[in-house]
Amino acid sequence: MNLRQLSDKLGLSQTTVSRALNGYPEVSETTRKRVVAAAAQYQYRPNTRAQGLATGRSMAIGHVIPFSTQHEMVNVVFADFIAGAGEVYARMGYDILMSVVPDENEDKAYAELARKGAVDGVIVHGPTLNDPRIALLSDLGIPFVVHGRSTDTSLPYAWLDVNxxxxxxxxxxxxxxxxxxxxxxxxxxxxxxxxxxxxxxxxxxxxxxxxxxxxxxxxxxxxxxxxxxxxxxxxxxxxxxxxxxxxxxxxxxxxxxxxxxxxxxxxxxxxxxxxxxxxxxxxxxxxxxxxxxxxxxSVRAAGRRCAEMLIEQISEPANTPQQELWDAELVIGPSTGPATAQ
Structure with missing residues (x-):
């Protein structure tokens, strides 16, 4: 099914359907949910090449992973985050571009992504204290969302973190x-x-x-x-x-x-x-x-939300960067009990 056929099924214009699938804020939440549900029902997948030509976007999101954290590629926590983000990318017609680079080339990797226009935005993983990547990406003008926060960073930037x-x-x-x-x-x-x-x-x-x-x-x-x-x-x-x-x-x-x-x-x-x-x-x-x-x-839910925040930022770059702090839930199991000796 193509965009015109999906639009006809819904009785909406192709522009409205496209904007709903790409998270544009001017489309009501009711309409967006209706469009997303119909796209899933009819197994509609956007033509990313056509979208890119129409919008001037690459329709790809970047994730840069340094060698020193390469273990994250097989870490169950990282995999769950990517699975959650991937759900949103697939729904919105975005591809994922994963770059595994030597630590000393990480800055260069971001600069190359910006120079080539290879991605529309990036998600930053594992922020450190006063993380230099935040200033770098701000200077490069690439939309980005940080999974976590960086203490002592004064620049405004989008992030989602757990308390x-x-x-x-x-x-x-x-x-x-x-x-x-x-x-x-x-x-x-x-x-x-x-x-x-x-x-x-x-x-x-x-x-x-x-x-x-x-x-x-x-x-x-x-x-x-x-x-x-x-x-x-x-x-x-x-x-x-x-x-x-x-x-x-x-x-x-x-x-x-x-x-x-x-x-x-x-x-x-x-x-x-x-x-x-x-x-x-x-x-x-x-x-x-x-x-x-x-x-x-849930790290999978965090992956989904980071992807949504980034795509919203790509669609509306003039908006103030979003920042979300989630609380963790204490779940009681049999692994804790009264102290028996001190």
Missing amino acids: NRNAFRQAAEHLLDFGHHRIGLINGLERMDFAHRRRLGYLSALESCDIPADPALMRSGEMTEPNGYHAACDMLDMPNPATALIASSIVPALGARRAIEERGLVMGRDVSLICFDDEISYLPNGAGTPIFTATRS
């Missing part, structure tokens, strides 16, 4: 309420903004209970199962071991659970464990009943 500080404060408070004082933090790389905020949330919860922070109970590294395992081993084998652990993702939490079980301990009874990022399509936190207590936020 990481509040999520980890809430996780630590949950354990403190159970009487835990020796709470270990298995964090992501703390040059990353999200991990920096998570540590602040953890520390603020301890401070509110007048519990001094112990550097021996804090680890920072890649969010992998082996790193979670080794960090948990270290903290469980101390003379005064951790009685509870907070993991940066369900992936290192699996490693922490392995360390707990190897020592003949029972998760939730002898050692409590709470994680973030448990709502992952290909690695669910149990089937209906959670395995881990977790601070939950």
